[in-house]
Amino acid sequence: DAGITQSPRHKVTETGTPVTLRCHQTENHRYMYWYRQDPGHGLRLIHYSYGVKDTDKGEVSDGYSVSRSKTEDFLLTLESATSSQTSVYFCAISESGTGGAGELFFGEGSRLTVL
Amino acid sequence: AQSVTQLGSHVSVSEGALVLLRCNYSSSVPPYLFWYVQYPNQGLQLLLKYTSAATLVKGINGFEAEFKKSETSFHLTKPSAHMSDAAEYFCAVSGTGGGNKLTFGTGTQLKVEL
Numbered sequence: 001d002a003g004i005t006q007s008p009r010h011k012v013t014e015t016g017t018p019v020t021l022r023c024h025q026t027e028n029h030r031y032m033y034w035y036r037q038d039p040g041h042g043l044r045l046i047h048y049s050y051g052v053k054d055t056d057k058g059e060v061s062d063g064y065s066v067s068r069s070k071t072e073d074f075l076l077t078l079e080s081a082t083s084s085q086t087s088v089y090f091c092a093i094s095e096s097g098t099g100g101a102g103e104l105f106f107g108e109g110s111r112l113t114v115l
Numbered sequence: 116a117q118s119v120t121q122l123g124s125h126v127s128v129s130e131g132a133l134v135l136l137r138c139n140y141s142s143s144v145p146p147y148l149f150w151y152v153q154y155p156n157q158g159l160q161l162l163l164k165y166t167s168a169a170t171l172v173k174g175i176n177g178f179e180a181e182f183k184k185s186e187t188s189f190h191l192t193k194p195s196a197h198m199s200d201a202a203e204y205f206c207a208v209s210g211t212g213g214g215n216k217l218t219f220g221t222g223t224q225l226k227v228e229l
Contacts, residue, residue: 042221090158106158
């Protein structure tokens with residue numbers, strides 16, 4: 001199994017509070033991704049990183065920010081959580097990126113509930 | 116923008132029957148296509164991928180998919196379903212240009228009945 005650890009695995013928070021989800025990898029892969037999974041929507045890309053300090057937006061980036069200060073860690077921050085951000089969040093990593101048909105390896109997910 | 120459409124959010128088959136999960140893609144250039152599987156309370160794992168080397172792609176657990184350009188399809192099949200195949204299946208297409216972004220379909224939940 002790919003060495004990907006997401007934390008926390010479960011979190012309940014209140015509307016308006018900041019939340020940070022952490023993804024830690026031990027594979028030294030260049031690319032890291034944050035997806036959210038919602039019923040009827042599949043997985044949608046929030047942000048991704050193609051190197052340390054290099055990030056870009058996905059299709060549902062509003063209300064989210066990311067940071068990657070070192071290869072192994074990719075943080076997803078909700079500055080002020082809203083109920084619409086209740087979801088399961090998945091981190092994924094890739095050695096070569098999917099544009100080169102590289103495989104994505106997924107973490108086990110972080111379930112976030114915003115009350 | 117590239118996209119995939121999965122027909123049927125829920126599919127039910129009997130154990131031993133053929134599994135057919137449908138995926139159609141939209142792309143202006145030859146795409147890379149993927150099938151991922153998600154078991155309950157787990158992340159996704161790769162079943163197989165199409166990278167233009169061969170139109171019939173074999174994956175893990177007896178699954179295979181055929182790329183048909185004329186039909187813009189990449190359907191997933193397995194000749195004989197097993198109870199352990201019950202899971203959610205996602206078709207995905209890779210983006211072009213920079214970014215290496217993967218766009219997923221909405222998923223198909225496969226139920227296998229005795």
